Amino acid sequence: MLQTEFEFTLPKGYLDESGNLHRKGIMRLSRAIDEIAPLKDPRVKVNPAYATVLILARVIIRLGAVEEITPAIIEELFACDLNYLQQFYRHINDLDEPTSEVTNTISEK
Template identity: 75%
Template sequence: MFQTEFEFTLPKGYLDSEGNLHRKGVMRLARAIDEIVPLRDPRVKSNPAYATVIILSRVITKLGALEEVTPATIEDLFACDLNYLHQFYRQINELEEENVESDKSTKPS
């Protein structure tokens, strides 16, 4: 079966307003619309880097006991966790250069 959801554990974790730490989560594969919708957002138009925040909030389906993951949730992550999620997103969606290179080496010429 084709895997579309992937579990992860944040290095530090998201600390909510009540002091609860959320580290384990699930990210689904991105769809084209997940990368298109943020381009229409005024926050992305004024700061293109904000697209990452919106995309991650769309593809993270679970984070600890949170009911939903919003852009505000992603904004409040520690920097190392944001970096981890960005790299994880690239990895599961096969956007990492090393994955592309390793695929080339395993295919016959």
């Protein structure tokens, strides 16, 4: 059976407005539409790097107790967590070789 969802643990975590820290989450495999749809967003047309925010918001299905992941949540992540999620995304979607940090996280599951 094809695995389509993968658990991850952020290095720092998402700190919500109530002060709760969310580190563990689940990311699903990306579909073609997950990479195509953000290209139509005006924020991506102004800043192509924003596509990453939109893609991650689409493929992360849970982050701690947060079940609805929005671009605003991705925007509030610490830089090291954003970097980790980008690498994790690339790894689970077989887009390149992972760093040892991401490989170790997946191997521990």
